Amino acid sequence: MIQRPLRIGTRGSPMALAQTGMVRDKIVAANPGLETEIVVVNTVADRILDRPLSEIGGKGLFTKELEQALYADVVDVAVHSMKDVETWLPEGLVIACILERDDPRDAFLARDVAHLSDLAPGARVGTSSLRRAAQVLMRRPDLRIVPLRGNANTRMRKLEEGTCDATLLALCGLERLGMADVARSVLEVDEMLPAVAQGALGIECREGDSDVRALLAPLVSATATAELAAERGLLAELDGSCRTPIAALARITGDHLALDGLLFLPDGSAHWAVSGAGPVSDAARIGREAGADLKRQAGDTYAHHLQ
Numbered sequence: 001m002i003q004r005p006l007r008i009g010t011r012g013s014p015m016a017l018a019q020t021g022m023v024r025d026k027i028v029a030a031n032p033g034l035e036t037e038i039v040v041v042n043t044v045a046d047r048i049l050d051r052p053l054s055e056i057g058g059k060g061l062f063t064k065e066l067e068q069a070l071y072a073d074v075v076d077v078a079v080h081s082m083k084d085v086e087t088w089l090p091e092g093l094v095i096a097c098i099l100e101r102d103d104p105r106d107a108f109l110a111r112d113v114a115h116l117s118d119l120a121p122g123a124r125v126g127t128s129s130l131r132r133a134a135q136v137l138m139r140r141p142d143l144r145i146v147p148l149r150g151n152a153n154t155r156m157r158k159l160e161e162g163t164c165d166a167t168l169l170a171l172c173g174l175e176r177l178g179m180a181d182v183a184r185s186v187l188e189v190d191e192m193l194p195a196v197a198q199g200a201l202g203i204e205c206r207e208g209d210s211d212v213r214a215l216l217a218p219l220v221s222a223t224a225t226a227e228l229a230a231e232r233g234l235l236a237e238l239d240g241s242c243r244t245p246i247a248a249l250a251r252i253t254g255d256h257l258a259l260d261g262l263l264f265l266p267d268g269s270a271h272w273a274v275s276g277a278g279p280v281s282d283a284a285r286i287g288r289e290a291g292a293d294l295k296r297q298a299g300d301t302y303a304h305h306l307q
Contacts, residue, residue, distance in 0.1 A: 002076070002211045005035040009066050009075030012040040013151050018176045019201055020079045023099065023219075030218035039075050041065050063204075067093055070204065076212050078204045082197035082228060087236040089204070097203040097216040101224040102172035104199035104249060106132065106192045107183035109159060110166035114184045116191070119143060119166055126155065126164030130266050134245040135192050136168075137268030152177060168192070172199045193247035193262050196231040200224050223252050226283040230259045230276070233287025238263065238295055250287070255280050259287060263294045265301070272297040 006027065010020035017040075024036050042065065062084035069075045070093055082098065089095065108116055116136065119125070125136050126148030133145045146164050148155055152173060159167050168187070174180045203219070205212045227250040234248050245264035250257055259276040274297070276290040 002034075002215065005037040006077065006212070006215065007037050007039050007075045009039050009041050009069050009078040011062065011066070012042060014153065015151060015173050015177060016079070016081075019081070022176065023079050023201060023203065026099065026219050027215060031215050034215065039069070041069050041075070041078075067204070070206055076205060076209065077216070080202050080204060082200040082202040083195045085197070085202060085204075087232050092207050093204055094207045095202045096205045096213045097220050098225045098228055099201045099203075099219055100221040101227065102175065102199040102201075104194040105171050105189060106168045106187045106194060106198075107171040107174055107180070108166065108168060108185045108187055109156065109182060110184050111159060113166070116140065116166070116187065123165040124163075126158060126167040129168070129195070130245040131195055131247050131264070132168045132192065134264035134266055134268045134271070135247070135262075138264065138271055139191070139268075141268060152179065156182060170194075170198055189249055189260075193260060194249050196235045196246065196248045197228050200228055202228075226250070226252060226257060226280045229283040230257060230287035230290075231261075233284045234259065234261050234274075234291035234294070235287075237288050237291025248287075248290075250283070252280055257283050257286060259290055261290050261294055263298055270301060 008020060008024055010016045020038060024038065028034055028036060063080055066078040067090055070078055085095070113119055119140065121142045122144060124144045124146045126146050127133055128147050128149045136143055136145065148158060148164060148167055152169055155167050155169065158164065171180065171183065171186055174183060203216055230250040231248040235246060238244065238246055245266055248259065248261040250259045257278060257280045261274045262271055264271045272294050274290045274293045276286040278286050
């Protein structure tokens with residue numbers, strides 16, 4: 001048993017702090033009497049907000065400094081939005097716990113309209129997500145995409161200031177901030193397939209920290225773990241990064257897992273779809289096979305884009 005406060009590492013954004021507070025409360029509820037300390041770690045992705053992630057090194061920039069803090073024994077665990085976690089973890093570190101998943105869908109925010117389909121021709125949609133941009137352009141090639149980064153409050157302020165006419169945010173993030181009411185509507189998954197692992201929080205620790213892993217074990221969601229195994233398996237097969245618009249969502253009914261995946265060109269001019277299904281115990285295999293199928297479908301077109 002750990003004999004000192006559990007040091008919980010997190011980014012310093014309002015969203016990260018809110019969700020880390022939720023995770024801390026769950027850890028303490030599962031381990032009565034445990035003391036904790038939240039340690040804020042500043043990441044590159046939080047410092048550079050004027051360029052898309054695809055230009056400055058990808059989503060790993062949300063996790064790199066936290067993982068360095070784990071290596072340096074500055075923190076015992078790190079809380080991540082799993083959609084920000086690379087498919088390959090650094091040696092000696094593990095995702096010891098994936099918590100019960102929140103709503104994975106995207107929310108639509110706008111000043112004057114309630115739905116994406118209601119936007120006027122040529123309207124500006126603010127997002128730095130290639131996945132969201134590609135799906136918007138796939139359905140509405142008349143719209144314009146404008147870069148938009150920053151936390152939820154920053155993006156909403158820019159929307160109100162007229163930087164864009166609409167934007168998209170993860171519904172779960174708004175819910176964690178107590179701001180779900182700012183959404184004009186929620187996009188169903190057949191209109192906007194979510195990012196891999198959207199809605200899921202994970203806790204990373206050192207592989208050999210058996211005491212820490214024991215503290216986290218009661219929080220593990222078997223359902224979310226299997227869903228993410230499928231989605232991240234698809235992503236890994238495609239060598240997914242922030243330069244590649246990929247969407248995927250796995251859903252479990254009983255012992256059956258169904259997976260839908262999409263791969264796009266960034267301008268939405270081409271896309272490829274895949275579905276996979278099978279027993280929950282085969283989640284990772286289902287994901288890898290779906291990813292391989294997408295890669296075959298896209299062929300040279302996709303390979304040329306990556307060059």
